[in-house]
Amino acid sequence: MSVLALQDLGALRSGAPRAMPRALHGLAVHSPLAYLHRASQVAFELGSACVLDRLAPLRGGVEEVAEGHRPSRGGSLALYLHWSASGRISEMVRRQVAIWHGCGFDVVFISNADPPDEDWAAIAANTVLRVRRRNTGRDFGAWRDGAAVALARLPRPTELLLANDSVLGPFRPLAPLVAAWRAGGEGLFGMTGSLGGGAHLQSYALLARGDGAVTCMLDHLAGLRDSRSKWRTVQRGEIGLTRRMLRDGHRCAALFGYDAVCAAVDDTARIALGPRFAGGPPWRYPLNPTHHLWRVLVEKMGFPYLKTELVRRNPGRLREVASWAELMPPAEAALIRDHLAVIAVP
Template sequence: MQFIREPLIAVSIVWGLLARLRGSIRRRWEGADPNRSLKRHAVYVHFHPEGVVADFVAAQLREFSRLGFRITFVSNSPTIDDQLITILSPLCREIILRRNTGYDFGAYRDGIMSIPDLPSTQCLVLANDSVYGPLFPLDELLGRCDPEVFDVWGATDSEEIAYHLQSYFLVFYGRAIKSRAFWRFWFWFPNIDSRKFVIKCGEIGLTQRLVKAGLRVGAVYKCVDAEIRKARKISSVEALPRDPQIEAFLALIETRKPTMFNPTHFFWEELVIYERYPFLKRDLIRENYWKVPFGQPWHKVIVEHTSYDVAMIDKHITHQR
């Protein structure tokens, strides 16, 4: 296993592999599997401290089901109410409740390994509840993920730290699914409760491993197009009343290559308005760590440029307070 050569991380990996001996899956429910005749799978990862399945999550699952995906729903929540199982079951192939260990990548791994016909799968999507949407029909995004161009697609990519596809939405096609690199990565991925590890060795490590194995990877909304997004962002921000936060942001955005920024935070508004990008990161609304100013309020962007039911976002935000 060659995630990384740093000794401390190597020790953490060994510890994380030993932790897997305990087992992470707590309970399974068999779903109705409405698309059982198809060879398209989606692993959807969920977390809520009280086990709630929000309306926006249910809407995402319905969209995957509509498009013919067999859904493996994996929850890192402490519990799931049996009443929610009756909501999830008609949409899903299987529902898995697991210990919250290894973050989304640990959950992705357990979901992937639970798919019995994975080697014959034509398309596998990994997605999680870190985003609201789809703001536009999901088949628009999937229609741009051409298996003749790339074996693995992301909605977005980034060169921050190292080139990688962002893991909130990934699409794998047959050549990638059958590859030794894919299987080795997921089979050996450890349960390590470190966000830094999961980003470095999970999100970034996955892309780097697949590229090294000769697989073709790329994104629909490519970071190489970030220069025009940056220009649009600066133009919209400069039109706002000046304050110290605006000045600090403009100074920051001029100091780094635009490909180094997280596009889902820094250029979300531009992506939605000009490129029909279908997602809104939850942590952009909740925390906005980089204090990215919006030319327009996010609520207005969604209402004026998409047909998404913004009430689902409002309801979720209200319940989280």
Template sequence: MREFFRRVARQISYRGRLLVSRIADYAELLFYPPRPATGMIERRWTGGVPLDGAARVAVFMHYARTDSIAPYVRYHVRKLREAGFAVIFASNTSALSDQTVASLLPDVAIAFTRRNIGWDFAAYREAIALVPSLEQREMLLITNDSVFGPLYDLEPLIARANPDEADIWGSTDSWERHYHLQSFFLIFHRAALRSDAFRRFWNGVRCFRRKHWIIEKYEIGLTRTLQSQGLRCKALFPYNTVTETFMRSHPPRPTPVKADRTSPTGYAQMLASRVKASIPINQTHFFWYELTVSLGFPFIKRELLQKNPANIPNVSDWERVVSEVSAYDTNLIREHLSAR
């Protein structure tokens, strides 16, 4: 009985927080109408990689609380340049200095800082607007510093993003709330870049302060908007493929045995039951091991290693796992985690 009341109290607390959050979300629309995501760039540097004529363009979004660009970010940007991308480095950190940016410039076409408003999508929008003759490019990639990696060479992954199969490719997809490609790695091919739907979407991006609207209107809304206009969207690591890989190793028990969910066995049993019940969950967190070891996914989410919000029991093994499957320098991750 005591445990029952604890659960009820937790649910009441959760629902109360959710209600307060939603009131704040709608209060923003009422009292602080979001302005268009333009005119926020404060400083700009020209890098050593030509943007004119580049077939591949990447926008890399960055944020730090201080005048810093983490080594794992610099590595990621360099790997994009080695994969043939002219990189636009868009930072929501106004404090970046010439000295901090200088060592990044050989690997980018443009770097800029902007006011920290509008989250990732506002920065993407301002960076995309800097690309001349965008519709003539072979592809546009948008990505950000929310992942560690790449653990492997990016070229084979990019080669899999076949424009004959889809106009927009994400590394992963999600069925949470509504189906959408996750926005930390998105490739737009020429058919998308030439479409009115693409232009209308990015021209309409506004500087919301509340993350709820960024997720609803842009993280989820991007896929829904482009699909509704006939553009094809696919994931390189589809949710169903990832869950099938997991289920082959962890088939649900015919008669489930109650187990401690903080243990690897109990946790796997809980995940298997959710998959069997078609309950969508975030694959980049819950199935990070299968993605990394079995499927060759080149990234690990930073939040997973920093906070592990779902208390996934095997996350502490990340360094051993990465070292077994990749030559990636895990010091880049450890250094960042130890600085937090």
């Protein structure tokens, strides 16, 4: 894991003028017709959500809180979000929770679904609390409600992890990555950063360390309102959290920094991105590294995950995604396939 080096988002943000405006992001990776179609979808979603959120505000809420089997160790708290259309909690998710616990975190498991009794009982093995809630507000709504439950029942943490099941794996050890985060001192740390919407840390795994950063994260979560718009939730939740941290003077850094990943792009990877990338560096465009540069991350950077959406839907119609299983041991690929079957619509 010698490639790991925390890249500060402050430096990336200061270099952001080199990147194209976000409005042109879609044009970088889609045809003009597909871009216009997507833009119209977002506009409709925002417009309808704005009206409905005003007329009938979403009411999130916790429906059940249950003890887990692990006693609290204090200090390090993880809020882990689960959702699946079937309600099932896969073996891969149970293993992710066990790994986070093994890295020293008291895990609060939050489900936006309705898990069957046997799965709900099984997830207790490596958790301190289990929370079942209404499926509103997506990840950040769940983390907000889970944080409120945790603060009422557990010691106030000195480091706070936000994690979810939107990633497949890990198929490489997580402990060295967590150690690298912790070696960075205080601040907000993630796995990957993105320029889309402005420089920010991607929220499938985020660690706030130190009283100031933890307080900032908790305040951010507490102030979020649920919306029917995914786009607005990402803007206010994920992108807004990094902006708030930077504004308040906290260090924000990624282990697999955007510049480092782009620097590892070779001619083969560049061609796979499309003709717009043939004549210049990929950082000119605000790409999503866990989608557009997924193979570079996994093959060259030692990244331990694949995004679930990439494997299930491949929204960018990227090449070679179907060959994802070739990049990991067969046992890991089988675990991921089982997870994808479990979360499928029943």
